[in-house]
Structures are given as C-alpha cells and as structure tokens.
Amino acid sequence: MDFYYKLGYPKCMKDAFIKEKCISENPKWAQANKRELNFYSRNNDIRTEFERDYTRILHCEAYRRLKHKTQVFFAPHNDHICTRMEHVSHVASVATTIAKYLGLNDQLTSAIALGHDIGHAPFGHHGEDCLNNLLEQKEGANAPKKFWHERNSLFFADYIETLPDPNGIQRTLNLTYGVRDGLICHCGEIDQQGIKPRNEAIDLYSIKRPGFVQPYTWEGCVVKVADKIAFLGRDIEDARTYHILDMASYRQLREIVGSTLGFEKKGAHALRSGKAVNTTVLINDLIVDLCEQSSPEKGLCFSKEYFNFLIELKKFSFANIYNHWRLKEFAIYAENIIRTLFRTLQKTQAYAKTGRVTQVLKLYPKLGSTFEDWLIRYSNYRPYSMEKRAFVDRKPVLHYDTPQIFDVNDNESYTKCIIEYISGMTDQFAIQVYEEIITF
Numbered sequence: 001m002d003f004y005y006k007l008g009y010p011k012c013m014k015d016a017f018i019k020e021k022c023i024s025e026n027p028k029w030a031q032a033n034k035r036e037l038n039f040y041s042r043n044n045d046i047r048t049e050f051e052r053d054y055t056r057i058l059h060c061e062a063y064r065r066l067k068h069k070t071q072v073f074f075a076p077h078n079d080h081i082c083t084r085m086e087h088v089s090h091v092a093s094v095a096t097t098i099a100k101y102l103g104l105n106d107q108l109t110s111a112i113a114l115g116h117d118i119g120h121a122p123f124g125h126h127g128e129d130c131l132n133n134l135l136e137q138k139e140g141a142n143a144p145k146k147f148w149h150e151r152n153s154l155f156f157a158d159y160i161e162t163l164p165d166p167n168g169i170q171r172t173l174n175l176t177y178g179v180r181d182g183l184i185c186h187c188g189e190i191d192q193q194g195i196k197p198r199n200e201a202i203d204l205y206s207i208k209r210p211g212f213v214q215p216y217t218w219e220g221c222v223v224k225v226a227d228k229i230a231f232l233g234r235d236i237e238d239a240r241t242y243h244i245l246d247m248a249s250y251r252q253l254r255e256i257v258g259s260t261l262g263f264e265k266k267g268a269h270a271l272r273s274g275k276a277v278n279t280t281v282l283i284n285d286l287i288v289d290l291c292e293q294s295s296p297e298k299g300l301c302f303s304k305e306y307f308n309f310l311i312e313l314k315k316f317s318f319a320n321i322y323n324h325w326r327l328k329e330f331a332i333y334a335e336n337i338i339r340t341l342f343r344t345l346q347k348t349q350a351y352a353k354t355g356r357v358t359q360v361l362k363l364y365p366k367l368g369s370t371f372e373d374w375l376i377r378y379s380n381y382r383p384y385s386m387e388k389r390a391f392v393d394r395k396p397v398l399h400y401d402t403p404q405i406f407d408v409n410d411n412e413s414y415t416k417c418i419i420e421y422i423s424g425m426t427d428q429f430a431i432q433v434y435e436e437i438i439t440f
Contacts, residue, residue: 013291018103020218020296022178031201032108032178032217036158039174040165050107053179057115060161060173066117068426070124072235072321073242074330075427081241082234084124088117090234094287095226099219101291108219112182115175116223118161119152119183121423122430123334130338131419148210152423154184159405160378160420180204182220186227187211191311194299195221218300225290225300232313233283239321249320256316260309286310337434338422344437345371345418352408355384367433374421379406 022032033049047055057063066085073081082090092113099109121127128149135146157180162170175183187210198214207213215221236253239245289306302310321327344367351360352375361368375381406417422430 013294014101015103016295017218021103022105022108022217022219028178028201028217032176032181034177035174037172037174040171042166048107049176050105050111050179053173053175054107054111054114056163056173056175057111057118057157057179059163060118062118062156062161062424063115065424065426066120068428069120069122070127070427071231071238072124073238073327074123074334075431078241081238084117084120087231087234088114090230091116091223091226094230094283095223097287098222098226098291102218102222102294104219104222105217108178108182108217109222111175111179112186112220112223113226115157115179116153116183116186116227117149119154119156119423120149121147121152121338122425122427123331123338125149126331126334127338127423130335131423134339134342135415135419145209147419147423150184150187150210151205151207152420153186154180154204155420156424157183160424177201178217178219181216182223185213185215185220186224191307191314193301193307195225195301196299197221221300228310228314229283229286229290232310232317233279233286235317235321236282236313237279239317239324242326244321244324244326249316252316252320256309256312260312261305337430340434340437341367341422341430342418345421346415349408349411349414352379352381352414355382357381358383364433364436367436370433371421375406375408375417378404378420379408379417380404381408 020026022029026032035049045052063085066088067083068075069084070076071082071084071087076083092110095109095113096106098104099106121131123130128147132145132147157173157175159172161173163173165171181204184204184207195214197217197220201216202213215224236245286302286306289302290300293303293306294300301307344361344364348357348360348371351357357372357375358368361371372381372383376383406420407413408417425433
C-alpha cells in the first residue's frame with residue numbers, strides 16, 4: 001500500500017473494489033466462468049479459466065493480424081506509429097493497472113483487453129463505417145448498425161477463430177461469458193460517468209447498438225474506461241510524429257489544460273512546454289484520478305475537472321487529428337478499396353453455387369485462393385475441382401459446434417460472408433488484393 005501511495009495513488013482507495021472482484025465468492029462468478037460448449041481440460045494445467053482465455057486470444061490469427069491494422073494512421077510505414085495491436089497492449093496495460101489497484105480480477109481484465117479489438121476492420125473506424133454502410137443499404141438511416149467492431153469481435157471469437165485441441169482438431173475459442181461480454185460491451189467512445197456493471201446475464205447477440213449496454217462485470221467496465229484513456233493519449237503523440245499538429249494546435253492544447261485542469265494542477269505540466277505532449281504523464285494522471293474518484297457506490301468515474309478535460313481532449317482530437325485533411329484523403333482511398341473488393345466478390349455468388357469461385361477470380365490469384373479457402377472453411381461451398389475437393393476432405397473438422405456459418409445459396413448470408421472476409425483483412429492485404437484487381 002505504501003508503494004502505491006508513494007506513486008501518487010490515494011491511499012484510502014487501494015482495494016476499494018475487493019468485494020466486487022470476480023472470484024468464486026462473487027454471485028456472478030459461475031456465469032462469468034461459463035462457456036457455451038464443453039471444453040477440454042489438461043491434468044497439468046496451472047491456469048485459471050480467464051488465463052486460458054488470455055492465451056487462446058493471444059495465439060489466434062485475428063490477434064496476430066492486429067499488428068497490420070490501422071489504429072488512426074492508415075497502413076503506416078513508420079515502425080513507431082501505433083497499430084491496432086499496440087493499442088490493445090496499451091489498453092491492457094492501463095486496465096490491469098486500474099484493476100490491480102482497485103482490487104479487481106486482473107486476469108479477467110487482461111483477457112478482455114487483449115481481445116477487445118480482434119473484430120476490427122482494416123483501415124480503422126473508417127473501414128468499419130464502410131462495411132456498415134454496405135450492409136445498411138436496405139435498412140434506412142435510423143436502423144441499428146449492421147456492422148460494428150465490438151459485435152464483430154464477439155462473432156470472430158465465437159465462430160471464426162479456431163485453435164487445435166490436444167487431438168489436433170480445430171475448435172472455436174469458446175471463451176468464458178465474462179470475457180465474451182467484455183468484448184461486445186467495451187465501447188469507450190460514449191462519454192459516461194459513474195459506469196457500473198449490469199446485474200443480469202443476457203444473450204450477448206441481443207445487443208443491437210454499441211455502447212448502450214454496460215458490461216456484466218466491473219472488470220469489463222474497467223476495460224471500457226481504459227480504452228478511452230489509451231487511445232486519446234497515444235493518438236496525440238502519433239499526430240505529432242506525422243506533423244499533423246501545428247503550433248496553433250499546441251496553443252489550443254495549453255488552453256484546454258488551463259481551462260479544465262488549471263496550470264496549478266499536478267498533471268498540467270504534461271502540456272506546459274507548448275511544443276510537446278507527454279503521453280505517459282497524461283495517461284498516468286488520468287489513471288490516478290479515476291482510482292481516486294471511483295467507488296462501488298459511485299461507479300467508475302473521473303473528477304469533474306478530468307472528465308471535462310477528457311471531453312475537450314476528445315473534441316480537440318476529432319477537430320485536429322481524425323478530421324485532418326490528410327486522413328480524409330486516405331479515407332477516400334480506403335473506401336474505394338473496400339467497395340471495390342465488395343463489388344468484385346459479389347460477382348462470385350452464382351459461381352459459388354457450382355463450386356467455381358476461382359474461375360471468376362482467376363485473374364486475381366491471391367484474392368481468389370484466399371476467398372475460396374474462406375468459403376470452404378465457413379460455408380457450404382464445395383469446390384468443383386477434384387484436387388480442391390481432396391483438400392477439403394483432408395482438412396480437420398473446424399467447427400464441431402457450427403459446421404456451417406454461411407449459406408452460398410442465400411443472398412443475405414453470402415453478403416455477410418463477404419463482409420466478414422473483408423473485415424478480417426489487414427490494411428496491407430486489402431491493398432494487395434485491390435491492386436490485383438486494378439492492375440493490368
């Protein structure tokens with residue numbers, strides 16, 4: 001306790017949530033540990049169920065691809081610019097720091113944080129909006145989002161991502177309810193104070209909008225807040241690296257600090273130089289303030305000053321970073337890539353019914369082979385060629401619980417199949433297969 005106090009944490013709030021921790025004494029424990037399907041066990045396994053979830057996410061392919069997916073800046077060539085994988089590591093760092101200090105289950109927190117973005121589309125939130133718009137055409141402007149990455153993270157964990165069991169048979173990740181719930185409920189883009197978990201366990205696929213249903217556990221709530229702390233801090237640092245922010249922007253940042261925190265506040269020196277943003281100081285002070293202000297009675301919250309600071313910092317980031325003309329120009333390019341891929345793959349449905357997808361995509365070998373492999377794995381598609389059919393017969397059973405996710409004979413299902421295939425792409429892969437299409 002003295003160690004945390006010396007670091008600047010409020011001594012009285014250490015372990016303030018210990019009675020809310022997701023452990024066996026908690027009434028939510030059994031539900032939080034529940035898996036949808038029976039799960040194999042090892043006689044020599046020393047991990048908890050949440051630790052098993054963490055490693056299953058860590059080893060799945062969707063997590064690996066995050067290293068080449070946009071956080072804010074599209075397909076960066078600079079190795080030191082934040083990608084989606086680095087972002088989830090930042091969220092995990094912030095979330096576990098908070099969870100440990102407040103006395104919550106840091107293993108559950110870490111698993112949620114690590115997997116929260118595995119369903120993110122290429123090209124960041126702009127790619128997500130493009131895929132949603134492609135699905136929304138029949139629904140109207142006021143319809144719930146058809147594609148949103150929080151739900152897609154749950155979908156990928158439940159149906160798409162697989163790992164081999166001890167017998168070498170591919171099985172879905174089959175994560176615990178507590179982790180699955182944290183994936184779909186992690187949206188940190190809605191400004192909220194006093195976040196508390198909901199009491200009831202619900203069908204997670206009944207959630208129709210991101211951000212409006214609170215997580216089932218306090219640990220899920222911590223990840224939701226940590227997501228906001230992590231991305232706002234790092235995005236400013238990357239914008240500085242790319243010279244997106246000018247001197248007028250830095251003056252505006254100083255004004256935000258002065259008007260919300262006051263320059264006498266302990267964290268205000270993070271922006272005092274006027275030329276740089278000390279991201280580590282910014283994140284540290286937000287974490288400390290959250291730990292100081294939160295309680296099981298009030299929920300997870302910031303002080304009024306720091307909450308106003310977060311709101312103004314978010315406005316600043318949208319005005320000066322996310323809506324910067326350079327990002328808008330690349331967004332046009334990214335949208336053209338996604339729409340071109342979608343239109344091209346839509347042309348394959350008639351051929352998919354007869355097992356001849358590669359015939360229509362023969363000029364695009366990488367796109368054709370990977371999309372046909374996707375169809376073989378997740379739909380009732382069966383290739384026409386005997387060589388391909390033999391390959392299918394040799395493949396291990398990939399979805400013992402869900403033998404067929406998509407139906408190539410159903411228009412809506414086939415469209416969803418294409419959308420999910422594109423959503424799994426990295427920025428670089430999407431650009432590569434797009435160039436296959438437009439190169440003569």
